[in-house]
Amino acid sequence: MTETDLGLWAIPIAILGGAIRVSTPFMFVSLGEVLTERSGRFNLGLEGTLIFGAMTGYAAAYETGSPLIGIMAAAFTGGLFGLFHGIVCSLPRVNDIAIGIALMLLGMGLAFFFGKPYIQPVAPDLPSIEFGWWSVIPQVKAALRVNVLFIIGIFAAIGLWWMFFATRIGLLIRVVGDSTNAARAMGLRPALIRAVATAIGGAFAGIGGAYLSLFYPGSWNEGISSGQGLMAVALVIFARWNPIACVWAAILFGGAGALGPALQSVGLSDGYYLFYAAPYVLTLCVLIFTSSPTRAMTGAPGELSITK
Amino acid sequence: MSSTLFSRRNFLKVSAALAGSYALGSMPKLANAGSHGLTVGFIYVGPKDDFGYNQAHAEGAAAVKLMKGVNVVEEENVAETVDVQKTMESIINFDGAALLFPTSFGYFDPHILEIAPKYPNVRFQHAAGLWLADKHPMNVGSYFGYIGLGQYLNGIVAGHMSNSKKLGFVAAKPIPQVLQNINSYLLGARQVDPAITCQVIFTGEWSLAVKEAEATNALADANCDVITCHVDGPKVVMETAAGRGSYVCGYHANQSPLAPQKYLTGAEWNWSGVYTRMVQTVLDGGAIKNFDRGGLAEGYIKMSPLGPAVSDAARSQFKDTEAEMLRGNFAAYKGPLRDNAGNTILSAGESLVETDISLESMNYLVEGVIGSTS
Numbered sequence: 166m167t168e169t170d171l172g173l174w175a176i177p178i179a180i181l182g183g184a185i186r187v188s189t190p191f192m193f194v195s196l197g198e199v200l201t202e203r204s205g206r207f208n209l210g211l212e213g214t215l216i217f218g219a220m221t222g223y224a225a226a227y228e229t230g231s232p233l234i235g236i237m238a239a240a241f242t243g244g245l246f247g248l249f250h251g252i253v254c255s256l257p258r259v260n261d262i263a264i265g266i267a268l269m270l271l272g273m274g275l276a277f278f279f280g281k282p283y284i285q286p287v288a289p290d291l292p293s294i295e296f297g298w299w300s301v302i303p304q305v306k307a308a309l310r311v312n313v314l315f316i317i318g319i320f321a322a323i324g325l326w327w328m329f330f331a332t333r334i335g336l337l338i339r340v341v342g343d344s345t346n347a348a349r350a351m352g353l354r355p356a357l358i359r360a361v362a363t364a365i366g367g368a369f370a371g372i373g374g375a376y377l378s379l380f381y382p383g384s385w386n387e388g389i390s391s392g393q394g395l396m397a398v399a400l401v402i403f404a405r406w407n408p409i410a411c412v413w414a415a416i417l418f419g420g421a422g423a424l425g426p427a428l429q430s431v432g433l434s435d436g437y438y439l440f441y442a443a444p445y446v447l448t449l450c451v452l453i454f455t456s457s458p459t460r461a462m463t464g465a466p467g468e469l470s471i472t473k
Numbered sequence: 474m475s476s477t478l479f480s481r482r483n484f485l486k487v488s489a490a491l492a493g494s495y496a497l498g499s500m501p502k503l504a505n506a507g508s509h510g511l512t513v514g515f516i517y518v519g520p521k522d523d524f525g526y527n528q529a530h531a532e533g534a535a536a537v538k539l540m541k542g543v544n545v546v547e548e549e550n551v552a553e554t555v556d557v558q559k560t561m562e563s564i565i566n567f568d569g570a571a572l573l574f575p576t577s578f579g580y581f582d583p584h585i586l587e588i589a590p591k592y593p594n595v596r597f598q599h600a601a602g603l604w605l606a607d608k609h610p611m612n613v614g615s616y617f618g619y620i621g622l623g624q625y626l627n628g629i630v631a632g633h634m635s636n637s638k639k640l641g642f643v644a645a646k647p648i649p650q651v652l653q654n655i656n657s658y659l660l661g662a663r664q665v666d667p668a669i670t671c672q673v674i675f676t677g678e679w680s681l682a683v684k685e686a687e688a689t690n691a692l693a694d695a696n697c698d699v700i701t702c703h704v705d706g707p708k709v710v711m712e713t714a715a716g717r718g719s720y721v722c723g724y725h726a727n728q729s730p731l732a733p734q735k736y737l738t739g740a741e742w743n744w745s746g747v748y749t750r751m752v753q754t755v756l757d758g759g760a761i762k763n764f765d766r767g768g769l770a771e772g773y774i775k776m777s778p779l780g781p782a783v784s785d786a787a788r789s790q791f792k793d794t795e796a797e798m799l800r801g802n803f804a805a806y807k808g809p810l811r812d813n814a815g816n817t818i819l820s821a822g823e824s825l826v827e828t829d830i831s832l833e834s835m836n837y838l839v840e841g842v843i844g845s846t847s
Contacts, residue, residue, distance in 0.1 A: 175694055175695065178694065179690070179691055182690065182694075183687055183690075186500045186686075186687070186690070187687065188685060272613075276516055277550075280523075281520070282502075284520055284522045285524070286521060287497065287521050287712075287730075287731065300750065301594065304694045306836075307690065307693065307717060348694075377682075377683075381683070381686060382682040382683055382686035382709040382712075382713065383686075383709070383712060383713070383716075384682070384708050384709055384712060386523060386680075386682065386706060386708065386709075387519070388519070388522055388680040388681065388682055388706075389515065389548065389682050391681050391683060393683075421643065422683070423687055425684075425687075425696075426674050426676075426684070426687045426688040426690070426691035427691050428677065429672075429673075429674045429844060430672060430674060430691035430692060430694060430695040431695070432843050432844075433674075434675075434843070434845040435845050435847065437675055437677065438677055438846070438847075441677055441684075458625075460509065
């Protein structure tokens with residue numbers, strides 16, 4: 166290892182690296198949730214889907230030796246969870262919040278149960294792309310070691326944004342999300358569209374979980390998630406149901422999470438508990454400063470309600 | 474109210490008792506206790522195959538399992554809350570355990586202290602808790618190993634293998650045991666080169682995979698080239714550090730399978746020996762000491778075999794120091810010694826031997842450690 170002392174430059178580089186490393190699960194879960202919520206439904210169960218995805222991804226990658234199959238398995242099981250949520254919630258008088266919480270706990274329990282034999286083995290990691298090839302500084306090289314899923318996530322966000330605002334399918338999803346009655350009047354089938362949107366949203370969350378277990382931190386254990394799935398659901402509101410804004414929100418949260426360790430590593434170690442709270446303080450500040458007493462939340466799908 | 478009614482253990486207990494009484498009439502509940510020998514319960518705070526703290530205890534439980542006339546009951550993922558009280562009561566009442574090893578630090582106060590007086594015939598053995606004769610029940614005991622000595626030996630190897638003269642330590646919380654490990658790691662390294670420093674990063678929790686990975690990356694960014702840790706499961710730290718090209722020293726259990734080329738050595742618990750000895754004492758009708766401590770010489774801790782990268786110089790100093798420790802009364806803390814805020818800890822000529830009880834209330838980081846305790 167070459168020795169390079171970066172001094173205080175280490176902080177922005179660490180935050181950049183942390184933002185890239187930590188943000189991907191946030192990004193995938195929140196993109197999935199944007200899709201689901203745009204169709205007019207909450208899926209609070211994505212934390213469970215994320216953890217189950219992390220477990221199946223790791224297990225499948227270990228059994229087959231291919232991280233790609235791991236990701237596909239995670240997306241598939243995530244999709245199953247989403248589909249189940251979508252179908253159950255399309256029944257009359259079923260509350261999507263309650264089902265979401267139930268599925269979150271179910272997903273975690275199943276993942277812990279089936280994941281027991283996979284805590285010890287080491288599964289192959291996902292490949293990453295060295296965007297730091299131009300630099301001679303090892304810290305920069307490490308920070309810019311970008312996983313393919315991060316890039317796929319950004320393209321998926323752009324794709325979703327384009328789909329919502331420029332295609333017929335996107336329009337249909339938004340109509341279903343804004344008014345069930347209007348959608349019925351148009352001859353659409355809201356339950357079907359919501360079920361499909363929830364299933365695809367679940368698949369996104371499953372991929373986010375596979376990133377956790379197959380790349381960063383890159384191992385399966387029962388404490389792998391520490392609440393990323395729940396925070397990502399909140400990020401969607403923070404990002405005002407806009408997929409592009411979700412990417413920025415995810416990167417912001419990733420970078421803020423890297424602040425604590427980075428400051429300690431340059432010797433600023435007093436009050437690290439406070440630095441660890443940075444992402445949450447940041448959320449509060451942004452929500453307060455962007456709030457408005459005169460208008461309701463812009464971009465919120467009309468059918469989205471917790472009192473249905 | 475509802476939480477006690479619907480707890481998993483209670484449900485099991487009540488439903489099994491109902492089923493039992495239905496089928497067998499008024500058969501006494503504890504009929505099986507004793508008839509099949511001694512039942513020993515182990516309770517872990519996390520999964521028992523975590524390459525870490527819990528695995529070390531589970532390896533001890535596995536050794537107890539092989540003993541004749543002993544049944545072992547294990548329960549994983551028991552939180553340091555009222556959960557552990559229910560688990561303990563259930564293992565006592567339902568499985569008939571007479572000896573319990575609730576292994577996590579936070580189980581002691583108030584949970585063990587609450588349950589123990591209700592079951593005077595059951596022995597509670599707690600790792601790390603400070604049992605006090607004038608305050609705590611006599612059927613409770615505490616035991617721990619001087620694993621700081623293992624981190625001292627880690628430090629000696631790390632001191633030889635470091636090129637940047639900067640070591641890294643990923644720590645969970647600034648409690649005395651953790652601080653002692655950090656300090657011992659640096660003091661060991663300073664036996665090789667007094668200019669070596671150690672960067673510490675606290676994650677704030679015992680098990681937070683993403684934060685541990687971030688902390689390890691931050692240490693690698695700061696040019697720390699030999700990294701060790703004190704968290705519940707060192708797997709993430711070991712894999713991340715080795716992935717960044719740093720050497721690693723293990724903790725709790727042997728993690729060499731995770732990074733065979735980069736693993737230098739590791740400070741491991743040796744609970745198999747300790748637990749089989751304690752269980753044998755109970756089987757023989759003897760009494761376990763209420764306050765039990767030991768180091769390398771007493772077989773409480775052991776070192777992982779040295780890895781392939783370790784140099785000959787490191788190997789020989791490691792072996793010499795280990796031999797010195799095996800003779801007992803080893804002093805890692807020798808004056809003059811200051812903390813990293815400049816206060817004097819020990820003046821010239823003073824020293825703290827491994828058994829010194831003041832080491833267990835350590836609240837400082839020694840000079841050369843970069844970091845702070847709050």
